[in-house]
Amino acid sequence: MSTTEPRITVGVDGSAGSTAAVAWAAKIASLRHLELRIVHGLQLTGLYYGGGLPGASAEALFDAIRADGERVVADARSLAASVDKDLVIGSELPNEPPVPMLIDESRHARLLVVGRTGTGGFTGMLVGGTAATVASHAHCPVAIVRGRHDSTAVPDSGPVVVGIDGSPNSEQALAIAFEEASLRGAPLVAVHAWNDITYEDTRGTARILTQPETLEEGEQRLLVERLAGWQEKYPDVEISRKLVRDRPRHVLLKESETAQLVVVGSHGRGGFTGMLLGSTSQALVQHAQCPVLVVRPERKK
Known part of the structure; x- marks a missing residue:
């Protein structure tokens, strides 16, 4: 070959x-x-x-x-x-x-x-x-x-879970997650977690966002937009949407307790420039309760 x-x-x-x-x-x-x-x-x-x-x-x-x-x-x-x-x-x-x-x-x-x-x-x-x-x-x-529970008892049932944040890297993760769910005959849980505190620079300067209700509407719209078209491409995949006001790593680690696979991008829109592995994917690599598939950005040829 x-x-x-x-x-x-x-x-x-x-x-x-x-x-x-x-x-x-x-x-x-x-x-x-x-x-x-x-x-x-x-x-x-x-x-x-x-x-x-x-x-x-x-x-x-x-x-x-x-x-x-x-x-x-x-x-x-x-x-x-x-x-x-x-x-x-x-x-x-x-x-x-x-x-x-x-x-x-x-x-x-x-x-x-x-x-x-x-x-x-x-x-x-x-x-x-x-x-x-x-x-x-x-x-x-x-x-x-x-x-x-840090054992070698790898689950082979449960949903495929994918983290979505609107970055190009998470778009690649979404494509792979749908394919994996279809191949396995498993439901897909699309998780978008957000919070009202962001960090503006590498020094950790915090900014508290106002009008969280308006922000949540925007995050809901992002989730719907990112999933648009995928159901038509994979009509066999049952999709559940989860919009949670929390840090992504907390939500995805919890989801991993009942999932057979978690799919994430190596870093998303919240990561610092130059980071090769974001805090969410790093946490899953170390602590998830099921296999984790980390999707790297496509490299220019």
């Missing part, structure tokens, strides 16, 4: 979170009839024969690391095949650290999938390490597979 063809890519490291990510990614690839690519970074670059180990010991260490990587990938392939025996599965064990490897892989993927936490190369994902960095810099949407 050409590297320019769409595919689902999942990063693995042998952890429980990684295993959940493989199973989830395999289901998505099966639904979309796409290839699943399994990648594991060996990260041998920093190990050298001159690093204090005798040549034979270093070679034995290299062999052990590669053997462990091959086992991790083989287990992931077996799990993916158990989800769909007809699934086309590819794999790679590049000699690279996880983050640059995954970002490079995202250039050729339709979706990049990672687990909520990990061991070895993916340690620290729970506090925003690998997952947040990859979601900030990837060239395609990134799914972080999270389960209920």
Whole structure:
């Protein structure tokens, strides 16, 4: 298969979170009839024969690391095949650290999938390490597979929830959310959260907006306008609209408790210029109770 063809890519490291990510990614690839690519970074670059180990010991260490990587990938392939025996599965064990490897892989993927936490190369994902960095810099949407109550019990029922704020990035998230809901046969909950306090600059200067009733009418109009036309394109998707006066991350985290997927843009209209991952998407990456799909802005070619 050409590297320019769409595919689902999942990063693995042998952890429980990684295993959940493989199973989830395999289901998505099966639904979309796409290839699943399994990648594991060996990260041998920093190990050298001159690093204090005798040549034979270093070679034995290299062999052990590669053997462990091959086992991790083989287990992931077996799990993916158990989800769909007809699934086309590819794999790679590049000699690279996880983050640059995954970002490079995202250039050729339709979706990049990672687990909520990990061991070895993916340690620290729970506090925003690998997952947040990859979601900030990837060239395609990134799914972080999270389960209920910080477990690997990943939900497969409930609605698809999408956060809408009127930014171009959230428009891309809305398009993907409708597609996901249609493929899964799930209802879609479109959430638009707003409040009457905004921050005008990077110094955190607060501005309290007057006439909240008038503001709410405008926010309601924004939500209706953003959803216009989508019901005609996806008549099979049942849509619920939620307009809430609260911070988006609070509302979406609550919605994640009963959702099977939350879709958000990497940053929205409230973000500061230059931010790669906004506060809402950052909070969901770390604390959501279901998988989170972070949509990156389309890059100009």
